[in-house]
Every structure is written in C-alpha cells, then in structure tokens.
Amino acid sequence: MGLLRYTLNRFLQAIPVMFGIAVITFLLVNSMPGNPVDVMLAEQDASPELIQAIEERYGLDEPLHIQFLNYIGFSWFLAQIGFPGFADAPPGLLQGDLGLSMYYERPVSDLMLTRLPPTLLLMMSAFAFALVTAIPLGVLAATRRNQPADHVSRIVALIGVSTPSFWIGIMLIILFSVQLGWLPSGRLVYPWRDPSHYGYGSTLELYYQTVRHLILPMIALGTLQMATIMRVERSSMIESLQKEYVKLARAYGVSERKILRKHAFRPSQLPVVTLVGLNLTSAIGGAVLIEMVFSINGMGRLLIQSIQTHDYQLVLGTTVVIGFVFVIGVIITDIAYAYIDPRVSYGEGS
Amino acid sequence: MAIGEQQTQEDEDSGSEFEPNVGWRHTLSKIKDDTTARFGLYVIAIVGTVAMVTTIDANLSTITFGRVENFTLAESVWYHPERHPDPGTTERRMPPFFVEGGSLEHPLGTDRNGRDYISRLVYGTRVSFFVGIVATGLGMIGGTIVGAVSGYYGGWVDDVLMRAVETLYAIPPLVLVIVFTVFVSGGDPDIIYAVFGVGIAFIPVFARLIRSRVLSVREMDYVEAARATGVKDRDILRRHVIPNSFAPVLVLATLQIGVTILIVAGLSFLGYGAQPPTPDWGEMLRISHQYMHSNPWMSIWPGLAILITIMGFNLFGDGLQDALDPRIK
C-alpha cells in the first residue's frame, strides 16, 4: 500500500473519532440545566413570540436528538433527499456550518477562521522551539551519559515536566516584560496582516515584531514539550547506541560522529515523532492557559470566553474544532512516522 | 488502530519485559538504591504529611475538599490561613521579609486580604495533593475496567470501547475538565466536579495500558491452562491479568498524579477550581496574576509549591519505572 492510500486510510479511521468528539461535547454542553434562551433573555419579560423566534434562530425548538442531527448536518442531507419532517433543516458540521454564536451574534465558523491561525502559530512555534532545543540536548545527554552535561539536561527536563506552563509564562512576563522591559508581555503580531496595520514600515519589520511577540509565549508553552522530548530522545539514543550494529560499527573503527549520524540518530527519532503526536493534547491544553496569560486571541481564549458567557454553540464549536485539530495532528505525525520508518508496512494500521 | 498506535506498541514492548514474578520487594530494594527516587519519595512524604495534618486540622469532615472551618493548629503555631486582620492592623500584599517593606512576622508576606501567605500555601497543599491522588485514582479504576474488559473480550466490545477511548483521548484533558466542570455543575463549579472530570479524562491512558497488558498476558500459557481447566473469565482477569499489570499501572499513576496537579492548578487559575476562601495554589496564582506589577512576589510562591510537589511525584515515578524496567538507566 502506498503512502497516499495509507493517509486516506488514516483519515477514514479518524471519522468515528471525530463523530465521537461531536457526540461527547454535545452531551456535555447540554447537560447544563436550564434553557439557553432563558439565559439570553435573563431579565426581560420577553413575549412568547420573541422566545420562539430566538429558539428558532438557534435551533433550540427541537428535541435534543433532532438538535444533534441538525448540528452534525445529517438533517441537511435528509432534507436534500426530501425526507419527510426535515424540510428546512439547516446545514451543520458536515457542511462546515457550526451554528451561530449567541454572544457574538456571528457564525461560529467565522470566529474560528480568525481564532485558529494564532493558536496554530503559537503551537507550531512552541513545537519548533521544543524540537530545536530538545533534540541536540537529548543527543548530548545520551552521548555523555552520567557526565555533568547529562545531569544538567536531566534536571532541566525534570523541572520542565513539573512546572505549570502558565506559571512559566507569568514568571517570564514578570522578568522580561515588567522588570527588564525587553519583550512585550502579550498579544501577537500576526505575520499575515499588512505591515501598515501596525504602522510598520516593511514586511521585514513585521516579521521581526512577530518573533519578538512570540518569544515568551513560545517558551512558556514549549518548555513542557521540550522536557518530554528531551527525555525520550535521550533514552532512545542510548538504546540505539547499545544496538549490536552500532557496536559492530564501532569495532570496525567507524568514527563516533559518523555512528551517531548514520546509525543511531535516525532510528532514534521514531519515538520522538510519536511523542509529538501524543503531546498535542497537552500542548492544546497548555495553549488555552498560555493564551489567557498572554492575551492571545486564539482558540483557547475563545473557548474560555464562550464558557464564561455560556455561549453553547461556541463552546461546542471550539471544543469540536480543538478535537479535530488534535486528530489531524496525530494523523500527520503518523504519516511522518510511516515516512521515516521504512519498516512500517502501511497496512498494519487496521 | 487510530490514535497513538505506536504508543500502544511501545507499551506492549515494554510490557512484555515485566516478568510476572518480579516481586514488589525487589522493586522496593531497587528504589532504596536510587537516590533521586528516594528524594522523590521524601518530597511526597512531606507534602503528604502536610496535606494530611492540615486536613485533619482544618476539619475532619471536609476531606471532600469542601469548605474549611477551623484551623486550630495553624492558629496555635502560626496564622489562621483564612483570618483577615482587623481593619487597619496588617498591610495587604506585603512583600516577603527579605524585601524592603516585608517583615519576619509574615515571612512570605500577605495576600490581597492581608492574610499570611505561608499559612495559605501550607493549607493549599490539601487541594492539590488529594485532588491529584483521588482524581488519578478514579481514572485508574475507570481505565482498568475499560481496558480489562476491552482487551479480554476483544471483538466488537474491544472495537467499541477503544473507539470511545480514542475519542475521549482526542479532547485535551484540560478542555474536557473545564467543559465538564462548568456544564455538569450547572454553572456553579466546585472542585469535586474537577475530580470527576480529571478521572474521566484519564480513562484513556490507563485503559490503553491495561488493554495491552491483557492482550499479552492472555496469550500466556498459564492463562490458557487456567481457561482449559474451566476457570471463569472474570476470575482469570482478577487473579492473573490485573495483578500482573499492577506495577506498570502504578508507575503510570504516579506520573499522572503530577499531570493532574497541573490540570487542576490550570483549572483554578481560570477560576473554575477551588472556590474562595479555600486556600489553593492555582487560585492563589489566579489572584496574584493581577498584582504582577504591584507585587510580583505573590506569583512566585504558589508556582514553586506546585513545582516541588509535582517534581516529587515525577522523581518517584521515574525511579519506579527504572526499577521495573531496567533497560535504560
């Protein structure tokens, strides 16, 4: 089976999971007692017509199971084939429609489009930071096992996995923004905007500012990832270095550098790739907190704001999209794994 | 398998290294030789003792992390962690003693209401420690049941359960716990919802591990033999599979306690964890965050407390892992 078919296959396998995410979030959000319309109209003596109009607008006038079918967009298909009772069902998840946010009075999918990119930018830079620092450190620790360099990197890793990322963020802000004033304490500068929006003269300056604004949140979010990756890198390198073929190569007088590069390094990266995939959940969770600490308008902040305002559709939408991001991220790492590891026969997934 | 399939394979690999008869005693003796693991154990012991003593002191009936009413011990030795000074007697948000404006009377200063910071830190241990253990325990129990059933029966049961587990796994624990806490509580969040939320969020990790153990144990000769002699499935699970999986589960649980504490601190930081006036580290960070300019010290201490506690569990967990799985050291 080719890589393409493998990829396709993985996406197919992810469908039940994505469906499951929608079910779980839908149930959770609806476990809240009370009717969202009451919440919206908190203090008004609204007329029955108004209540009905609002219920209709947000699709709350249906029983729960129908609401769910509407939400995922199944009703819409039924409507297309003229199934009785679903005549004017709205488009749903399957059609890319996530409903209407009650608080913002805008389509949830519009909000996602502006909020997802900052989160992705943050997460990708955090992982980049983690990989760039963790891999060399892990290799160094493995080759200098039980020497000072190893001890230091292990201590760093230990502290990294034990510290709340948002606290690292707060400490960085206190140190670098409040006390030293070197770096901005929050918000991002988006590289996809026009420089003139920020009053910058050139694209180069825009990118420079993007980086400056990104440094602190990136470190705060990336530290945990760095620590876990470093641990795995180290143990996996040690394991590789103990393999028979490495010993053999050494016996033949192949230089250490070459052994490291040619024989030990590449196979050691497989567990790291897996780890990156699995760590996506903790990274997304961390991003929620980091976005709050650094006032970054991403998915995490949107989620918290939607929870604070009990904006049902938006909570649903953000959670579902966050779940999807994770699933897709895992698929990507799986594909990367298959690509790196020649031994994976693409079929074994199922 | 969809998500994390390699991880499962890894688990299986390492799982097969555990021999059924590597004794508990053997593990302990190994830990005794491992300085870092011992250090971790000491940290846990100290934090645990503090949590225990303060809980008993705060009120025996509030082990459910509910409201704290009495602080006899703290009051006789130190300061009442919830007592506000009489109007005009103590400064609010005092810095620690080594900074100008601080005093040894409140070594780490006072909080926004003029309450002694150290005693609030000490009493805050309870929430993190017990929520960490209880919530992880719930996840462990739930995960063990799901994983055992899934691995043992196989077939469609396995398929359905594993899909469910994957789904649960795909929602980041913090997100799941926030949504759970806020919506299931009907908008009136309490730490007890967080305990269950974390418990549910951790089912997947434990279920996966147990399932892979079950799969490997099930194929072993003595289990085959037991089955041939007519021992019931349930008994096989109980007598052979689960005891054999105990050690790796314990390692995982120890490490997950650290993760739980992180999650709960994050939850409290967002305002959905412990409710005032209960002293809690995450809650203290939430409040002190607003005083980053006027008193940055307030943000430092609760974070350090969290760091040290989690480090204890991680050191001990790593030590256990090394003892059980001696391949890499």
Add this chain to the structure above:
Amino acid sequence: MRRLTDERSRITRRQAIASGAAVSTSLFLAGCADDAEEDLPDDDDDTPDVEGQLNITQQVAPIEWDPVVANDAYSGQIYHTIYDGLYEYDVQTVDPQPKIAADTPEIERDGERFIIPLREEPEFHDGTPVTAEDVIHSFTAPVEEQTDNMPDFDMIEDAEAIDDHTVQFDLEFPYGAFETVTLATYIVNAEARQDDPEAFNLENPIGSGPYQFDQAEIGEFADVTLWEDYWDEPSQIPSIRWEPAEDDAGRVSRMLARETDVMEGIPPADWESIEAEDGISIEDTADTGVFYLAFNCQEGPTADPDVRRAVAYCHSTSAFVDDVIGEAGQNINYPVGPTIAEEWDFPVDEWNDMEYEFDPDRAQELLDNSDAIEEGDEIRFISPPDDLREQWCELVVDRLNEIGYGGRVDRLDWDTFTDTYQSGDADEFNVYSLGWTGGGDPDVYLYQLFHESQAGVNQGHFYESDEFHEKIVQARESVDMDERRELYIEVIEEILEEVVWIPGWNTLSAIAYDEDRVENVLPDTSTTTTPRMDLPDAALR
C-alpha cells in the same frame, strides 16, 4: 444616547460581563507598590504608531455597533463617536444638551407629551439628512424588535413626526427621567438600518457622528476615521483604534510600555505606580456607579433583618474600601451615585454615619439571638467573576467563620449569577454582590433596584414592606422635585435601617494617557463615553 446603555446598566448577558470587567479593577495596595515599573523602557522604537492614529486600550472587547441592539458599555465607547445623540450630556456632567435636537423639548400634558424640534444641518455618513423618521425609528425600534434596550423605551406610547424636523412623543405616564435619560438616545439611519439590520450592526453602521466606522475584528481592534463633512465642530484626531486588553496586568503593561496612548479601566492596585510613572498621567471624574451587597429578604436566614445587621456588623465596609479601592473610588453608604446625591442635596453625611461599625461581638449576639440561623449554619454568598466583589464577599464570609457562623462564596459566571439572584431561592444564595451604573435621576437606581416590579429582574432581594413600593412609584410619576426628594430620602433611610443592601463604594471614571502623545482627552461620568472622543479640543501630538 450613549448614556442609555450604561445609565440603566441592565444586567443582560453582555452588559453584565462588561460591567464585570469594568470593575475587575482589583485592588489598591496600601504601601506595597514596588518600583518595578520604573525599569520599563520609555517610548522606544519598537512600538511605532500608525500615522495620525490614536490608540485606546479598552478593558473589554466591544462586539457590535448598532445602538438599537447593543447594550454594552465597551461597544458604546466606539459607537458614541459614530452617532450623534438627540441630546448629549456635556462632558463630565449629567446635564443633557440639544445635539440633533434644535432646542430643549416642549413639555405638554403634565409631562406626558414631549415635542422636540430638530436641526436641519445634521447629515448621515451616507449623505442623507437626519429626519424625524430616523429619530422615531431610533426610539421605537428597541421596543418593536424587543432588543435588550427595550425597557428604556417601553413607556413611550406613541411617537409621531409632526413634520420632517419635529418629533412628538406621548408617554403612558409622566416619566420623570424621560428628559434627563431617555432623550439622550443615539440616532441611527433608519433606512440603512432597515435595509439590512445585521450588516448595519456588524459591518456598516451609519450615523451622523464625527467619525465613520472603518473596520473591526472582534477581540483584536476596531478602527474609526474622521468624517470630513461633519456638520458640527469637528474633532482633530484623524483616526482612532481601540484594542481590548481584558487582563488587568496586561493592560497596565501596555500602558507602561507605551504600546497604547490611552487606557481606560485602571486597576486600583496599579493606580499609584501608573501615576508615578514619568510621562503618564491619570485623569479622573466622578462616576455614577454604586457597588453593593444585597440580601435575600424573602427566604432563608437573611429574611431576618437582625441577621442582615449582623453581617453588616461583622466587618467594616469602609475600611475595606479605603484599603482596597483607595484612590480609585470612595466609600458610600447610600444606594445612588454620589453625583446624583449631590445634585439632589441628599443628607449623605448623615447616611455615611449610619454605617455599621466593625463589631464582631455585636454581630455574634445578633446571630445568637436570631431564630433564623443556628450556629454553624452557612450563609451563601454569590459573586460575579469580578475580583473586587469576590474579595468583599470573601472578607465577610471569613469574618462570619470567625464568629462561629459559616459561609461560602460561589464565584459564578455572569449568566449563572444573574439567573441565581433572580431566582430569589434561599437554597441558592443568601447574599449577592453586584454593581450598578445609574444615570441622571434617582429613579434609575431606586425604581430599578428596589421596586417590586423589578424583583427577579434587576433585583433579587425581594424586599417587601408596607409603603415602600408605593413611595417609589409615587416619586417616579411625580414632577414635583421637592416631593420626590422627600420620598426618596424616606425610601433610602428604610433601605439602610432594614439593611436591604450594604452599599459599598463608587469608583472613579478614569483614564491613563501618554502625555507625549495626547492632549485634552477626558474621561466621562459614564464608562460608555470614556474617554470622550467627540470633543473638538482633543488632539494627538
């Protein structure tokens, strides 16, 4: 006009959140402020300014631009530059002056009919003139569409255009605050709005104000640009950008690092250090707000006035306010804004002396003697997600614990909070803590927050007594100032004696600004118009 929204400050979902953060002003620190900020860089090169653009940092993100629909103070800060009011308050007063209107209203039928002449010159941004039809639409649409602002207009029985530039309103009853409050309503372009209400609200609002809406991204920024053909005296600032920074510490950082020119919402804790910073100044003015604890007078232990008195005795509100709010506000022991109290010459000193002193023994005695509460019983406080109010509840609860009676504070999200206090259910709450930004008339406080018709709507104390509610209505429907004043004094004294509320404090409306960049930008009495951006002398350097 602009005032409407927060004048009434109804606790709808959005307003509530807004007012939450408005007050999430944290606390003022007595003496521990350190000098950290001095190390912050002064205006350095990496915070360039868009040419000719004033940058304002808001404490909450605005969401919509149609005053018929919008109901939060932070959207108001932006759209008050886009629209003109029929009347507008002079800066830092609650004194309405004609704007679109040509003159003061002609009042007939004992205050039930208002006839208002309109100016001929005002034009909307699309070039069409402002007519009587636009005015009528602006006053009737909130009721017709049942928007959040409906309660501000539902006393209007009929609105009629006598000619293109004269409007006549008929009221259901002589409403005392119609002239001082309701007439200050923003005028929208009726035709454009009816064409596509949603686009009007979110993308293309059209008013006749000094600025035109440019573009906005929710949670990121909102831009307006100067309208060249403004009919009245124009402003001098070419364009304005608002950016939200909901987090107190983050907002202060932005100001101290000069990433913004003006900031509203100064946390009391940071007041001193901002003031001490070179090149940054604070401007403040009296506000119309009042923060309070209200008791569930209908059910549970707090239905007993002695329990309520005990809660008042067990802590010192004034000490708390002095310590925590400090320069950012003042302690008041009456349920109307201090500016109103001054205007009406209420006996405020006398009322302030009526405060219950810190006396835990007296509190304990009252509780011990009350049948409504047993030792160890919990008094349940609910607080919105706002640090100051939560802190106040926490203080009272801890004090109750100290004298052997339990308590707990539940910090609830706004929606749940509103639902809970409106329920009046003693199992859910005994005390709630809330704030209210009223307007130019005591009615806006006393009717909205104490009358029985508002029970389960604006108030959750459900307080009942013989003539109390009659007096409030009598005062509302009277045009005799002296009679109203007497009635209000009686009502307020009953509130204080029976401890329906423990009034807490009033915060100042304040802005901090970069002296090198900004001139004559002023805070207004209302958050909705702070800073006041439609004044001709405000300038950018």
